[in-house]
Amino acid sequence: MQSIHQTLPLFLKARPSGKWGRFGPLLVFSAVLHGSVISLWPDSESKPIITSGNPITVHLSPVLAHTDSTTAQQARSTPPRPQRGDNKPRSIHHSSISQKTEQGPSTPSKVIDDTTTHFDSDSISATSQDQALTSPGTRQERATLISQIEQELANHFYYPIKARKYGWQGEVHLAFSIGTDGTLFNIRIAQGSGYSTLDRAALFSLSEITRIESTLSDTMSLELPVIYRLHGG
Amino acid sequence: MNKLQLTFSLLLIGTSTSLQAIDTIDPVIVTATRTAQSADETLASVTVITREEIEQSQAGSLMELLHGRAASLDFSRNGGPGSNTSLFLRGSESDHVLVLIDGVRAASVTNGAYNWASLNPAQIERIEIVRGPHSTLYGSEAIGGVIQIFTRRGKGLHASLSGGSYGTAGATFGTGGELGEGRYHLNLSHKQSEGFSTTNASSTNYESDDDGYKNSSVGIGYSTPIGNDLEFGINLSHTKGRNDYDDGGYANAYAETQNNTAEMHIDWQTSENWNQRLSVNSSEDLNESHDSWPATITTRRKGINWQHDLETGHNSLLTLGLDAQQDHGKIADSYDEKTTTQAGYLQYQWSGKQLDLLLGARSDQHSEYDQHTTGRLVVGSRLGEGRLYASYATAFKAPTFNELYYPFYGDPTLLPEESVSVEVGYRRGQLRASLFKTEIDNLIQYNTLTWLADNIGQARITGAELEYGLQVSSWRVDSSVTLQKAEDVESGENLLRRAEKKIALTASGPVTAATDMGIEISYTGRREDSFGFPSQRVFLPSFTLLNLTGEYRISPNWRLKGRVENLLNDEYQLAYGYNTPGASAYISLHYTQ
Numbered sequence: 024m025q026s027i028h029q030t031l032p033l034f035l036k037a038r039p040s041g042k043w044g045r046f047g048p049l050l051v052f053s054a055v056l057h058g059s060v061i062s063l064w065p066d067s068e069s070k071p072i073i074t075s076g077n078p079i080t081v082h083l084s085p086v087l088a089h090t091d092s093t094t095a096q097q098a099r100s101t102p103p104r105p106q107r108g109d110n111k112p113r114s115i116h117h118s119s120i121s122q123k124t125e126q127g128p129s130t131p132s133k134v135i136d137d138t139t140t141h142f143d144s145d146s147i148s149a150t151s152q153d154q155a156l157t158s159p160g161t162r163q164e165r166a167t168l169i170s171q172i173e174q175e176l177a178n179h180f181y182y183p184i185k186a187r188k189y190g191w192q193g194e195v196h197l198a199f200s201i202g203t204d205g206t207l208f209n210i211r212i213a214q215g216s217g218y219s220t221l222d223r224a225a226l227f228s229l230s231e232i233t234r235i236e237s238t239l240s241d242t243m244s245l246e247l248p249v250i251y252r253l254h255g256g
Numbered sequence: 257m258n259k260l261q262l263t264f265s266l267l268l269i270g271t272s273t274s275l276q277a278i279d280t281i282d283p284v285i286v287t288a289t290r291t292a293q294s295a296d297e298t299l300a301s302v303t304v305i306t307r308e309e310i311e312q313s314q315a316g317s318l319m320e321l322l323h324g325r326a327a328s329l330d331f332s333r334n335g336g337p338g339s340n341t342s343l344f345l346r347g348s349e350s351d352h353v354l355v356l357i358d359g360v361r362a363a364s365v366t367n368g369a370y371n372w373a374s375l376n377p378a379q380i381e382r383i384e385i386v387r388g389p390h391s392t393l394y395g396s397e398a399i400g401g402v403i404q405i406f407t408r409r410g411k412g413l414h415a416s417l418s419g420g421s422y423g424t425a426g427a428t429f430g431t432g433g434e435l436g437e438g439r440y441h442l443n444l445s446h447k448q449s450e451g452f453s454t455t456n457a458s459s460t461n462y463e464s465d466d467d468g469y470k471n472s473s474v475g476i477g478y479s480t481p482i483g484n485d486l487e488f489g490i491n492l493s494h495t496k497g498r499n500d501y502d503d504g505g506y507a508n509a510y511a512e513t514q515n516n517t518a519e520m521h522i523d524w525q526t527s528e529n530w531n532q533r534l535s536v537n538s539s540e541d542l543n544e545s546h547d548s549w550p551a552t553i554t555t556r557r558k559g560i561n562w563q564h565d566l567e568t569g570h571n572s573l574l575t576l577g578l579d580a581q582q583d584h585g586k587i588a589d590s591y592d593e594k595t596t597t598q599a600g601y602l603q604y605q606w607s608g609k610q611l612d613l614l615l616g617a618r619s620d621q622h623s624e625y626d627q628h629t630t631g632r633l634v635v636g637s638r639l640g641e642g643r644l645y646a647s648y649a650t651a652f653k654a655p656t657f658n659e660l661y662y663p664f665y666g667d668p669t670l671l672p673e674e675s676v677s678v679e680v681g682y683r684r685g686q687l688r689a690s691l692f693k694t695e696i697d698n699l700i701q702y703n704t705l706t707w708l709a710d711n712i713g714q715a716r717i718t719g720a721e722l723e724y725g726l727q728v729s730s731w732r733v734d735s736s737v738t739l740q741k742a743e744d745v746e747s748g749e750n751l752l753r754r755a756e757k758k759i760a761l762t763a764s765g766p767v768t769a770a771t772d773m774g775i776e777i778s779y780t781g782r783r784e785d786s787f788g789f790p791s792q793r794v795f796l797p798s799f800t801l802l803n804l805t806g807e808y809r810i811s812p813n814w815r816l817k818g819r820v821e822n823l824l825n826d827e828y829q830l831a832y833g834y835n836t837p838g839a840s841a842y843i844s845l846h847y848t849q
Contacts (some may be wrong), residue, residue: 025596050840053483057691116444135817169281169282172281173281173282173284173590176832180284180286181286181571181609182286182287182288183567184571184572184573184605184607185290185531185565185567185573186292186297187288187289187290187291188296188565189531189565189705190290193281210763220529220567222568224571227570244279245279245280246279246281247280247284248280248281248283248284249283249284249286250283250284250285250286251286252285252287253287253288253289253290254287254288254289255292256508
């Protein structure tokens with residue numbers, strides 16, 4: 024019986040006969056597709072990666088001064104690519120900043136454990152745990168500011184399509200400063216994830232925010248870890 | 257060293273400016289669903305079945321595994337496991353689903369369909385079921401969708417022994433791990449069953465003897481990085497099977513099958529926004545039937561694919577590819593022919609804050625039917641916590657070798673079968689819902705006026721599918737509902753063996769510290785079938801299957817598992833005149849390192 028199905032296709036695909044019409048719009052559709060693709064093709068170099076509204080302020084912190092020299096180089100140079108074998112990014116310690124922040128109040132791995140299970144697909148969220156901060160400006164002021172930044176950020180970060188396709192995950196540390204008028208400036212990568220796609224996405228997302236609706240008594244320098252994490256599948 | 261430098265610079269500059277510390281804000285966590293390799297779930301209806309689920313279900317065949325585990329699947333089978341098995345995805349024809357095994361096209365070129373009985377679930381790591389047309393990436397066959405099967409990987413040693421009803425016995429062995437810079441895997445499996453009679457008294461081929469089957473497979477693979485930017489991989493597989501069936505007057509009819517595949521690829525990260533993959537593959541499928549119409553059928557396929565992924569801006573991806581395929585089909589004493597296909601395709605995907613866009617187009621150049629172009633457009637939008645998408649796509653199926661070349665039936669001037677589909681879908685976490693409509697034109701059917709195959713059919717399929725998964729404490733619950741109407745446009749009759757209603761529920765989780773349980777319930781509505789010549793229509797009644805699974809962990813390395821199938825002993829039919837398993841039980845012992 025099986026062989027009859029194989030050798031006599033009329034049994035395999037026997038269906039009542041009928042008339043048919045050819046698909047006219049196929050070629051038109053393909054032409055439209057080609058046209059739209061060409062016209063929509065974006066120029067990757069057309070958008071500036073870093074938008075610093077306020078390039079230099081009076082109140083540069085010492086650490087900023089230290090990394091300023093490496094900023095341009097870091098933003099442009101490709102971080103080392105990950106080892107393919109284990110599919111994990113190499114950890115990169117470019118600057119003293121990253122060393123310093125690793126001792127900071129929020130241990131990223133801990134945060135991942137706390138939060139990953141709650142998120143829906145494609146949702147972006149920021150944790151809102153209060154931290155004791157030592158700095159100019161009142162604690163109150165900083166806490167308000169940080170929650171504002173977090174809200175802004177939640178709307179700006181995205182998971183790059185290519186990183187989702189290739190299964191790339193990682194953590195990017197962004198360093199930036201906020202001026203007394205709420206302007207973000209000096210945005211740069213403090214520590215790369217090992218995937219330039221993730222680094223550029225993080226940098227671009229933050230640079231989309233030019234200003235926070237807030238006034239400060241003093242310029243602040245902040246470092247923001249951005250964790251890219253895939254689930255499911 | 258760095259610390260010293262930092263301290264030093266702090267001291268130096270600290271004297272001239274007010275000292276300011278850098279605060280680390282709480283991390284922003286950006287999460288997303290890992291994209292299936294076959295398609296992006298945010299813009300298409302995709303179900304993924306992982307190794308974990310395969311282990312949990314303990315299903316003895318691909319059909320048993322997939323039935324009730326994803327929406328919009330209809331199966332037909334000419335007897336028990338091991339018998340010829342067909343799948344209808346979203347109501348389309350059995351050769352309208354593209355089956356890729358480690359990226360290699362798996363269907364026979366002679367009758368166009370993949371035999372779902374040939375692969376043992378023990379050899380599988382992951383299955384991606386992509387519903388809806390995807391010819392713009394994959395070319396011919398992807399009208400109802402794409403089912404991509406990745407063979408088993410894994411680390412360490414594993415082995416199992418199994419046995420159960422109908423004289424069924426099996427064994428598996430596998431190992432995997434690091435070798436040099438790279439990774440290897442090796443998997444062996446064997447399964448055999450004395451079975452039961454494939455036919456019942458309503459079949460003209462009826463014979464009462466048991467019809468058993470045997471299936472042995474080996475899969476082996478290695479992948480390794482070469483320097484920083486290259487990765488090389490190779491996968492080889494071999495499957496050998498034999499199954500008995502009934503052929504009326506011809507006693508003890510059986511078929512022997514053999515399948516070999518080889519696949520090699522190189523991934524190259526050319527620059528920070530350009531990745532490319534070059535892959536070559538070759539497959540061979542032999543089928544020798546010993547019955548009243550003996551035949552030796554050979555399929556040989558060779559393919560090469562070169563694909564590029566280019567990041568073209570902020571959150572956009574351009575995929576470009578070239579495909580070439582040579583197919584060779586041979587039925588001893590009937591035909592021995594080759595066809596070639598060359599294709600170029602591109603896909604552009606852009607994702608904004610609110611909107612997503614996907615555009616795809618592909619052109620295939622075929623040695624018989626010349627040129628065929630397909631396109632796909634998907635627009636997506638955030639809606640609440642989820643995403644809504646709408647898509648329009650064309651797809652096609654090249655004529656099979658039987659349709660082109662079989663003496664006194666085939667016609668080399670046949671055109672491809674072609675389809676237009678529209679779909680609206682929504683996805684929010686583990687909730688997936690779609691409404692779809694597909695119209696297939698130029699369907700190849702037997703023309704009683706010319707006595708040849710002809711592009712004379714037309715089909716229309718409309719449907720709605722819903723999949724919902726949730727976690728209830730430590731239990732995993734998945735459900736699906738499919739409502740569909742698949743009909744011949746000219747006659748208004750239903751397409752055969754496709755149910756209008758399907759409902760399924762699976763649940764699994766721990767019962768005690770060492771015991772897991774699982775339950776699978778599925779309802780399949782009534783379907784139409786035909787029999788005899790000239791054919792008569794008949795209804796296959798609806799049926800409900802209830803399966804139970806259990807697992808007991810004897811020690812960290814040893815597990816005892818059991819599966820009870822068709823506990824309600826429903827005497828269901830997947831094809832008129834053919835039998836299906838009654839209540840049956842299987843048990844297995846597993847070792848994992």
